[in-house]
Amino acid sequence: MSLLRLATRALRPTCSARQFSTPTPGPAKSSNLPLYLGGAGVVGLATYVYLGGSAAPFSTTSAAPAAKPKPEKSALDPTQFLDLKLKSVEPYNHNTSRFVFELPDGGAALSPVASFVAVRASEGADGAPLDKNGNPVIRPYTPISRPEHEGELVLLIKKYETGVLSKYVHEQLKPGATLSIKGPITKFPYKANEFEHVALIGGGSGITPLYQLLDHALADPTNRTRFTLLYANVSEADVLMREELSALERAHPQALRIVHTLDNPPQGWAGASGYVNRELIKAHVPPAELGDKVKVFVCGPPGQVVALAGKKDGMKQGAIGGILKELGYSEDQVFKF
Structure with a gap:
């Protein structure tokens, strides 16, 4: 919803998230990645309508709604x-x-x-x-x-x-x-249209900062950035914010593409399966050669973050590592939540 x-x-x-996966589109495919280790409305604007009567019988006029200051x-x-x-x-x-x-x-x-x-x-x-x-x-x-x-x-x-x-x-x-x-x-001061393409790679409850960014950016009518979300979970029941994400994708089909992947996909699953690996990233994320036109955000369990982008150094980003480094992405292109 x-x-x-x-x-x-x-x-x-x-x-923060748990023991989640990361994939390749299409049929299930094994991966040599290590198992990921387990570890984050409507605006209530008050308005009213005053119905004022005039001297003429049965005549009413509606005053303009008075908006509550933000x-x-x-x-x-x-x-x-x-x-x-x-x-x-x-x-x-x-x-x-x-x-x-x-x-x-x-x-x-x-x-x-x-x-x-x-x-x-x-x-x-x-x-x-x-x-x-x-x-x-x-x-x-x-x-x-x-x-x-x-x-x-x-x-x-x-x-x-x-x-x-x-x-x-x-x-x-x-x-x-x-x-x-x-x-x-x-955590990261996002600016509208700073990048041509933003890739968000998440696992489990690590979806929350990625969703916050997507919801904010896509609500901006001036947005020109294209977004790709690669979201990994253990099973279909573990997928969080699914209805909200689907609603964003339906509302912004030219700006957002979502790829789900599961460790344990059910029969008939149309998404990807397995870990977020080299093949999945190469298939859906713009290449590192685009430089500052592309940004990759990663948020998931520590094992997933390490495998994809290298270990964080406490509250600091730490050196770039993992699959994204192998694919040529620089520290300036990757942010680890």
């Missing part, structure tokens, strides 16, 4: 954590749910693209996960609600058996409780 529909249901982890400042704070109340939990599939949080004073996140929020348990909360030094466990997530959406912040959170914060959120956080959130924090 589109984010417009998502918001009406009450309502972009940054790059917020100029984010309801969040990138310098400190704020406790946000959980409004609702909407199950998405067998291990992922949408968590809808209330924003202070009905404001909007106004998140720059691409950006994330840092999340931890509220201070003093029962069962709050701590690290080995006794400090709160903090994880990054990319909101899937639009930056201008007022009153709510929506996070798509996948539960991992080894993920201490994701387990806490899924198992202990109930509507009415709070979660401590800081942000938005910019």
